[in-house]
Amino acid sequence: MRTLDTIMTTVRIPEDWPTTEAEARAVQDELRDRVVLDEPGPPPGTGRVTGVDVAYDDERGVVAAAAVVLDAATLAVVARATAVGRVSFPYVPGLLAFREIPTVLAALEALHLDPGLVVCDGYGLAHPRRFGLASHLGVLTGLPTIGVAKNPFTFAYVEPAAPRGSTAPLLAGADEVGRAVRTQAGVKPVFVSVGHRVSLDTACAHTLALAPKHRVPESTRRADALCREALKEAVARPGARSPEYGN
DNA sequence: GCGACAG
DNA sequence: ATCTTGTCGC
Numbered sequence: 001m002r003t004l005d006t007i008m009t010t011v012r013i014p015e016d017w018p019t020t021e022a023e024a025r026a027v028q029d030e031l032r033d034r035v036v037l038d039e040p041g042p043p044p045g046t047g048r049v050t051g052v053d054v055a056y057d058d059e060r061g062v063v064a065a066a067a068v069v070l071d072a073a074t075l076a077v078v079a080r081a082t083a084v085g086r087v088s089f090p091y092v093p094g095l096l097a098f099r100e101i102p103t104v105l106a107a108l109e110a111l112h113l114d115p116g117l118v119v120c121d122g123y124g125l126a127h128p129r130r131f132g133l134a135s136h137l138g139v140l141t142g143l144p145t146i147g148v149a150k151n152p153f154t155f156a157y158v159e160p161a162a163p164r165g166s167t168a169p170l171l172a173g174a175d176e177v178g179r180a181v182r183t184q185a186g187v188k189p190v191f192v193s194v195g196h197r198v199s200l201d202t203a204c205a206h207t208l209a210l211a212p213k214h215r216v217p218e219s220t221r222r223a224d225a226l227c228r229e230a231l232k233e234a235v236a237r238p239g240a241r242s243p244e245y246g247n
Numbered sequence: 248g249c250g251a252c253a254g
Numbered sequence: 255a256t257c258t259t260g261t262c263g264c
Contacts, residue, residue, distance in 0.1 A: 053254090054254075054255085055255075055256095056254085056255055056256075057256090058255080058256080091253095091254065091255070092252095093251080093252040093253070093254090094252080094253085096253055099254075099255095100254075120253095121253080121254070122253045122254060123253055126253085127253085128252095132253070133253075133254085147253080149253050149254085150253080150254090151253060151254090153251095153252065153253050154251070154252055154253090191253085
């Protein structure tokens with residue numbers, strides 16, 4: 001048995017990618033009703049779960065994404081892919097998807113296998129316009145997606161009880177837009193929301209199953225480590241993959 | 248108008 | 255996200 005290969009690719013930002021905040025918000029308003037909310041989603045502990053994450057070198061305008069596929073039952077790594085490109089949008093709260101999606105899409109496509117449930121680092125429905133990164137990625141790919149964030153963003157939440165597995169609503173006014181999930185006893189919860197084609201209960205169950213030893217899901221931890229590696233490599237050896245990172 | 252604000 | 259040393263703990 002040899003080391004698992006990592007597929008590496010580069011990104012080209014679409015010609016019609018939004019340039020201004022107004023354009024980006026318009027895209028969100030146009031795509032938001034394509035989110036599917038009436039499917040339960042894949043059962044936890046079966047099939048595949050894929051973590052995606054992105055790392056940046058804003059000085060050089062370089063971005064790297066990683067997609068790591070896990071066996072949902074064992075959490076063993078099944079496949080990995082990375083993509084490197086140029087930053088496509090500045091960080092603007094509420095518009096994170098426009099900064100992360102081109103590179104994440106390239107990494108997912110490079111996988112050449114069904115990713116199963118995609119776990120994003122950020123939010124889905126818990127978003128000012130109910131269309132965060134996870135929902136956006138779901139609509140673009142048709143894949144079931146969820147968002148697991150490390151911070152409550154602008155939302156209010158009730159502190160979950162101390163035991164692992166405790167949950168409490170994440171609130172936008174009176175609406176439960178997500179859930180605070182305690183993945184480790186006595187440790188700050190993570191904030192789970194529905195992306196696309198998955199129920200909130202299923203999203204929370206997957207999150208708990210993916211975090212048996214750490215606060216953050218194993219999928220996200222693996223993707224985080226891999227995209228950082230890819231970014232280092234890309235900055236150290238520009239053009240090693242293809243000229244100008246594809247752009 | 249001012250501050251807060253996923254990554 | 256990223257900048258950053260040492261340090262306590264499994």
